[in-house]
Amino acid sequence: xxxxxxxxxxxxxxxxxxxxxxxxxxxxxxxxxxxxxxxxxxxxxxxxxxxxxxxxxxxxxxxxxxxxxxxxxxxxxxxxxxxxxxxxxxxxxxxxxxxxxxxxxxxxxxxxxxxxxxxxxxxxxxxxxxxxxxxxxxxxxxxxxxxxxxxxxxxxxxxxxxxxxxxxxxxxxxxxxxxxxxxxxxxxxxxxxxxxxxxxxxxxxxxxxxxxxxxxxxxxxxxxxxxxxxxxxxxxxxxxxxxxxxxxxxxxxxxxxxxxxxxxxxxxxxxxxxx
Numbered sequence: 001x002x003x004x005x006x007x008x009x010x011x012x013x014x015x016x017x018x019x020x021x022x023x024x025x026x027x028x029x030x031x032x033x034x035x036x037x038x039x040x041x042x043x044x045x046x047x048x049x050x051x052x053x054x055x056x057x058x059x060x061x062x063x064x065x066x067x068x069x070x071x072x073x074x075x076x077x078x079x080x081x082x083x084x085x086x087x088x089x090x091x092x093x094x095x096x097x098x099x100x101x102x103x104x105x106x107x108x109x110x111x112x113x114x115x116x117x118x119x120x121x122x123x124x125x126x127x128x129x130x131x132x133x134x135x136x137x138x139x140x141x142x143x144x145x146x147x148x149x150x151x152x153x154x155x156x157x158x159x160x161x162x163x164x165x166x167x168x169x170x171x172x173x174x175x176x177x178x179x180x181x182x183x184x185x186x187x188x189x190x191x192x193x194x195x196x197x198x199x200x201x202x203x204x205x206x207x208x209x210x211x212x213x214x215x216x217x218x219x220x221x222x223x224x225x226x227x228x229x230x231x232x233x234x235x236x237x238x239x240x241x242x243x244x245x246x247x248x249x250x251x252x253x254x255x256x257x258x259x260x261x262x263x264x265x266x267x268x269x270x271x272x273x274x275x
Contacts (some may be wrong), residue, residue, distance in 0.1 A: 025080040025115070027198055027229040028101060032110035035071035035096055035253075070096045072253040073110070078198075083220055083230040085244035085261060087237070087268050093253040094233045098200045101231065116197020119144070127187055133164055133171040133178070140190040154193050161219070162189035163212055185212055192219045195226045202233045217243045237265050 071093045078084050086094040099105045101112055102120035127136045137158055141151040162185045164170045164178075175183060191199065201220070220230050220243050234240055240247055240261060247264040249257040251271075257264045 026077050027080050027082075027115045028078040028118070028231075029113040030074055030076050030097075030101070030110075031113070033071055033074050033097075033100065033107050033112060034069065034109040035093075035100055035105055036108040037068040037070055039066050039068055070253050071100070071250075074250070074253075074255045075110075076248060076255070076258055078229050078231070080229055081224050082246060083224050083232065083244040085240035085247035085265075086231060086233045086250060087235075087240060087247055087265065088250040088256075089272075092250045094250055095202050096253075097250065098202055098231060098233055101198070102200055114198060118198040118200055119191065119196045120200040121188060121191045121202060127175050127183060129176040130174060132174055133186060134159075136175055136186065137171075137190055140187075141193060144191070144194050146194060158189045158193050161192070161215060162186045188216060192216070192223065195223060196228050198229045198231070199223060200231045203235070213239065237269065241265060 074093075074097065086097065088094050096105065098120060100107060101114070102118045103112075104120065127140065131139070134155075137155060138151055141154065141158075142148070146154070159165060159171050162182075164182060164186055170178065170182065178186070188201070191201075199220075217239065220232065223230055230243075232240065232243055244261050246259070247257075247261040248255060249264050249268050257267055
């Protein structure tokens with residue numbers, strides 16, 4: 001997206017009258033995206049290696065492989081400084097959409113274009129169970145491109161933000177001793193320590209107490225203010241309302257609604273309650 005990058009360098013554009021207006025800079029463009037999973041069903045493992053090789057050579061599909069159309073023709077554009085919520089029932093395609101934006105899933109049809117590097121929370125800050133929490137903080141930050149000096153400067157803030165040490169010196173223990181909630185809080189704290197072009201968050205705010213959730217929501221607003229774009233998948237509608245001004249509702253792989261958060265969430269809640 002060279003043209004978008006040029007726009008970002010300028011930041012503003014002159015109007016006909018010689019005045020200056022701020023431009024909305026696209027960061028993610030999703031264009032008629034379809035994502036199909038290949039599922040190996042019962043009996044997929046049967047048969048000889050020779051027959052499997054024959055199918056590959058002849059490009060015939062195994063009858064035991066079925067396709068699941070997880071995302072169907074979704075299109076939208078996200079802009080710099082936006083926080084976009086993704087809501088929908090379990091299995092609706094929300095997390096699949098995030099993984100595709102991050103570049104982890106190929107599209108069957110359509111395209112995804114990003115201005116900057118998308119960072120999927122839990123991938124860029126991957127944690128290793130056999131290492132201590134403090135080693136994971138250091139390695140996670142280095143993996144995101146921070147210098148050793150930046151890691152040292154931000155280390156204490158990351159640990160404090162996570163709340164890992166609120167009830168003891170857990171940061172010095174191996175990660176395998178952590179609960180799933182503690183791991184998720186530390187993962188979010190590492191990822192949120194850096195300003196991202198596009199930050200993709202999948203259910204990170206569902207863990208931890210209300211105090212941590214409020215800190216997380218405030219940090220997301222800061223990331224937006226630092227010119228990033230944030231996508232948030234959550235089943236917590238209040239977290240979506242508090243964090244995102246725009247929300248996309250996906251159901252059975254299709255986009256149902258894209259608009260102002262309060263309006264979209266109200267329609268989604270009415271749908272769920274059969275109203």
